Amino acid sequence: MSRRIKLFVAGLFVTGWLFFIGPSYAWATDNNGQEQVVVSPAQVAVNTAIATATAEVAQAVSASESATTIISTAVQAVTTSNTAVAAANTAVSAATTAVEAVPLLIETATTLIQSAQTSVQSATATIATATTAVAAVTPARTEAQTQLTQANVAINTAQDAVNDLVATVGTTSNVLANTDDAGILMNLPFNLQLGGVAYSNVYVGSNATITFGVNEGQNYSSTPNAPSISVAGYDWTTWSNGSGITYSTTTNTLSIAWDVRVFPLTTAETQMTQIRFNADVNPSDSAWSADISVTGPIPNGTRFNVREVAGGAITNTPDTNAGSGYNATISQGAVFTPTPDPDNATVLAAIDTANAQIAALNSAITAVVATNTANTNTVIAPIATVSQNTLTALSTAATSLATKLAEIAAPSLVYTAPPTPPEPPAEQPPVLEPPAEQPPVLEPPAEEPPMVEPPAEQPPVLEPPAEEPPVLEPPAEEPPLTVEEIENIIDELVSTGELSNSDSEIILDALRADGEITSDEVSALSEALSADGEFTSEEVTLVVDAIIEAADGEAITAEAIIDAGLTYNDLPDATPVEVRQDENGNSVIIVAEIAAALQVLESPAEFVSAIFDDPGQALTAVLNIGADMSDEERKEAEEMVVSAIIASNAAINAVSVAGSAAANAASSASRTTTGGTTPKGPGGSGPVGGDPRIRRRKP
Numbered sequence: 001m002s003r004r005i006k007l008f009v010a011g012l013f014v015t016g017w018l019f020f021i022g023p024s025y026a027w028a029t030d031n032n033g034q035e036q037v038v039v040s041p042a043q044v045a046v047n048t049a050i051a052t053a054t055a056e057v058a059q060a061v062s063a064s065e066s067a068t069t070i071i072s073t074a075v076q077a078v079t080t081s082n083t084a085v086a087a088a089n090t091a092v093s094a095a096t097t098a099v100e101a102v103p104l105l106i107e108t109a110t111t112l113i114q115s116a117q118t119s120v121q122s123a124t125a126t127i128a129t130a131t132t133a134v135a136a137v138t139p140a141r142t143e144a145q146t147q148l149t150q151a152n153v154a155i156n157t158a159q160d161a162v163n164d165l166v167a168t169v170g171t172t173s174n175v176l177a178n179t180d181d182a183g184i185l186m187n188l189p190f191n192l193q194l195g196g197v198a199y200s201n202v203y204v205g206s207n208a209t210i211t212f213g214v215n216e217g218q219n220y221s222s223t224p225n226a227p228s229i230s231v232a233g234y235d236w237t238t239w240s241n242g243s244g245i246t247y248s249t250t251t252n253t254l255s256i257a258w259d260v261r262v263f264p265l266t267t268a269e270t271q272m273t274q275i276r277f278n279a280d281v282n283p284s285d286s287a288w289s290a291d292i293s294v295t296g297p298i299p300n301g302t303r304f305n306v307r308e309v310a311g312g313a314i315t316n317t318p319d320t321n322a323g324s325g326y327n328a329t330i331s332q333g334a335v336f337t338p339t340p341d342p343d344n345a346t347v348l349a350a351i352d353t354a355n356a357q358i359a360a361l362n363s364a365i366t367a368v369v370a371t372n373t374a375n376t377n378t379v380i381a382p383i384a385t386v387s388q389n390t391l392t393a394l395s396t397a398a399t400s401l402a403t404k405l406a407e408i409a410a411p412s413l414v415y416t417a418p419p420t421p422p423e424p425p426a427e428q429p430p431v432l433e434p435p436a437e438q439p440p441v442l443e444p445p446a447e448e449p450p451m452v453e454p455p456a457e458q459p460p461v462l463e464p465p466a467e468e469p470p471v472l473e474p475p476a477e478e479p480p481l482t483v484e485e486i487e488n489i490i491d492e493l494v495s496t497g498e499l500s501n502s503d504s505e506i507i508l509d510a511l512r513a514d515g516e517i518t519s520d521e522v523s524a525l526s527e528a529l530s531a532d533g534e535f536t537s538e539e540v541t542l543v544v545d546a547i548i549e550a551a552d553g554e555a556i557t558a559e560a561i562i563d564a565g566l567t568y569n570d571l572p573d574a575t576p577v578e579v580r581q582d583e584n585g586n587s588v589i590i591v592a593e594i595a596a597a598l599q600v601l602e603s604p605a606e607f608v609s610a611i612f613d614d615p616g617q618a619l620t621a622v623l624n625i626g627a628d629m630s631d632e633e634r635k636e637a638e639e640m641v642v643s644a645i646i647a648s649n650a651a652i653n654a655v656s657v658a659g660s661a662a663a664n665a666a667s668s669a670s671r672t673t674t675g676g677t678t679p680k681g682p683g684g685s686g687p688v689g690g691d692p693r694i695r696r697r698k699p
Contacts, residue, residue: 042165043347046354049161050361053154054146057361059366063147063370071378074133078381084123091119092394099397104404107621110615113398120394123386130383136548138379140491145269145370148365152268155361156242159274160261162354167342169351170250176544177244180237180263183209183217186247188254191286191333192279194227195308198286204247208232208258208275214310215579220263223303226310229233232275232319232326233303234296236260241268251341253348254279254288271369274362276355280338288335292317294326295362297369305387306330322662325359349442402608409601409622443516486510486528499538517550519560526565540570548575555589567598582630590627597621598628 095116095650098109166172177183182203191198194212202210205217205224214226220235239242247256258275273345279290292304304317304326354575444686489510511517511525525546547556547564548571555576561568568577575595576585590598598621600610610618626634 010452012300014083040165040168042161042168043350046158046161046165046350048153049158050354050357052149053158053358053361055153057156057364060144060147060151060368061364063140063144063643064368064375067137067144067375068371070133070136070140071375071380073255074130074137074380075378077130077133078383081123084119084126084383085386088116088119088123088386089390091116092390092397096393096397099401099404103488106405106408107619109401110611113394113401114615116394117398120386120391127383127385134380134383141372141375144368144375147674148271148368148372149267149269151361151365151368152270152272153242155358155365156259156268156272157360158354158358159242159257162351162358163257165347165354166246166248166255166351168663169341170248170253172246172248174244174246175204177238179206180239181218181220181235182206183211183215185215189251190281192254192281192282192288193286194229194306195312195332197227204245204256206238206245206258206260207234207236208254208260210277223305223307223314226307227312227332228307229277230303230305230307231256231258231277231292232273232298233305234299234301235263236273237263237265239264239266240272243272250344250348252281252283252339254281254290262297271365272362274359276353277380281339282333282336282504285333285336287331287336289329289331289336289338289566292326292328292330293359295359296325296366298324298326304328321361325363341433356438392660398612402611405611405618405622406604409604409607409625483524483527483531486524490528498536501541504538504542507542508549511546512549516552517546519547519550519563522550522560523563526563535565540566544570544572548572568592568599569604579628582633584630584632586630586632588628589629594620594624594627598624600638601625 018220030277050674077485088582091112095109095112098105101109135552141466163172163174171189173186176182183203185201186204187201188199191200192202192212193199197212202212202216203215204210205219207217207220208231209217209219209224210229210231211217212227214224216226216228218222223230223233235488236258238260243261245256245260246259247254249255254277256277256474259272260275261270261272273294273296276293277290279288294302304319305314306317307314317328317330319326319328371517486507489507507525508517511521522543529535541565543566546561547566555578556571557578558580561571561577569592571577573591573593575592576589577592577595578587578589579595582588597617600607600618600621607618607621610621
């Protein structure tokens with residue numbers, strides 16, 4: 001577009017030079033003897049009209065190219081949108097199939113549900129983009145056509161101005177307006193020969209023909225039978241705005257201009273065809289030589305020929321223009337050299353320049369018309385949408401998956417104490433027979449030990465008293481820091497309201513001053529940091545560092561975590577935590593990551609929400625159900641499952657054997673002891689054994 005605009009601007013400059021500095025001036029002398037340029041009003045009108053036409057054509061080119069870009073964008077947006085919709089439909093179908101599969105693959109189904117939701121969201125976004133792009137197409141097409149019409153009108157106005165300029169140097173007539181298939185007689189100031197016959201007048205036809213001796217202006221479908229020149233013979237009309245036929249003469253020139261449109265066009269929305277016949281005449285022998293040019297749409301079947309005599313042979317005029325227009329030169333009579341009228345030479349040169357400029361503008365419109373036509377014929381596919389059935393299927397699949405996951409997690413949501421086994425029947429003590437009487441056994445007399453004389457007493461040897469070592473008093477233990485002391489330390493360190501890494505280290509060193517960090521100090525630290533009603537991420541990190549150091553490598557209890565104002569999510573994933581103790585006092589220790597995940601199982605609503613908000617955590621919870629059981633509880637749970645299976649099989653066999661066997665099997669099953677499902681502590685549930693991150697210890 002920029003290249004064409006530059007061409008128009010350059011043409012405008014040339015035109016201005018020709019009209020204001022070149023041949024479109026006259027010289028005069030003022031009272032001081034200074035020469036000055038005098039420009040006729042007709043020349044000024046031509047200059048203004050051509051400048052306006054140049055600007056209008058540039059705007060038409062811009063609007064046409066803009067419409068092309070908008071239409072191309074819309075086509076691409078619709079293609080992208082329809083592809084996204086097809087992908088969303090496929091993703092929803094795959095997700096639905098995965099949820100209904102038996103057995104249910106939880107991780108696969110969850111991933112496919114998420115993928116389908118993402119695909120639907122993406123498709124929805126591309127549909128909105130495509131809708132916006134397509135909505136811009138019609139206004140762009142309309143604007144391009146409006147600018148084309150305005151350019152055509154401006155070109156018509158410029159041609160009218162040139163015709164008015166021609167009238168200043170000769171005889172000019174505007175004829176055959178709003179006409180179809182007609183001719184008009186034109187008297188000549190000189191004779192014009194054709195086929196060796198000189199004619200003093202000609203008939204100008206509305207279908208771009210000149211006939212000699214006979215008016216055949218109504219002939220639109222073939223070459224006139226009379227002697228004629230088919231300048232560009234076709235079925236033309238002058239019904240539209242700006243169209244018309246003008247002929248003019250000087251003492252030695254004949255000019256005929258057809259500004260027409262193809263039948264049956266009646267408006268200026270399409271490009272006008274400009275047909276020109278400009279002849280130089282030798283009045284002495286009626287010989288002539290004419291330049292023919294056609295700018296604008298040229299329909300197939302347009303006739304370019306000469307018939308010199310009535311019913312005679314037709315001679316086609318060869319096209320010398322290699323481009324889209326038409327140019328030819330024809331002549332009759334002896335060759336001569338045209339002699340311009342010195343009184344009109346300047347104006348005639350300006351007229352020729354203006355006509356050339358208008359022809360260039362009209363030629364530029366040819367490309368605009370072709371582009372607008374292509375844009376109008378461009379087909380934009382319908383925008384596909386994600387159907388309500390597809391959305392319903394996705395919603396149903398997501399709900400079904402959530403229900404199934406909730407059912408899987410249900411056994412871990414309530415702790416059920418194992419049934420108390422029935423008391424065995426009390427055993428009766430055996431009846432004891434009285435023992436047979438035995439004769440008494442006589443004991444031998446006891447022997448008296450010999451008398452031993454005591455040794456003579458020796459005087460005691462006095463040992464010097466041992467020196468007692470001085471008693472060393474143990475150093476007084478430093479009491480743990482109080483909340484007030486920790487607050488004072490924090491106030492002294494923190495001046496900006498935020499804890500830096502160095503501030504945190506100083507506080508930890510103060511807590512270590514007595515050799516260790518106690519749980520009381522951790523609680524006091526947490527209380528001091530949260531005293532202002534806020535608990536920033538830096539403050540949480542400091543408390544986490546303190547509680548881990550206070551644990552000294554041991555598991556952190558749930559109570560200590562709560563006292564410190566923390567949650568399992570605040571701790572590093574691999575931190576061991578004691579989530580609960582079983583009924584025998586055995587500690588259950590798992591890592592913080594699993595403890596945090598298992599908390600979502602404490603509430604079905606929270607678990608269903610996690611499936612969509614954090615499916616990774618929900619999946620971790622499901623895969624680690626039972627991780628918060630002690631070994632004894634897990635063994636009891638396994639025994640309960642095995643016993644239930646044995647009891648079920650026994651019950652089935654008992655139906656076929658006898659009612660008594662079923663009673664015995666049921667009694668046997670009732671005496672089976674089982675462990676409970678996972679009780680809930682602060683940490684929730686976890687995986688069933690085998691996880692390398694789980695550590696257990698007994699008190």
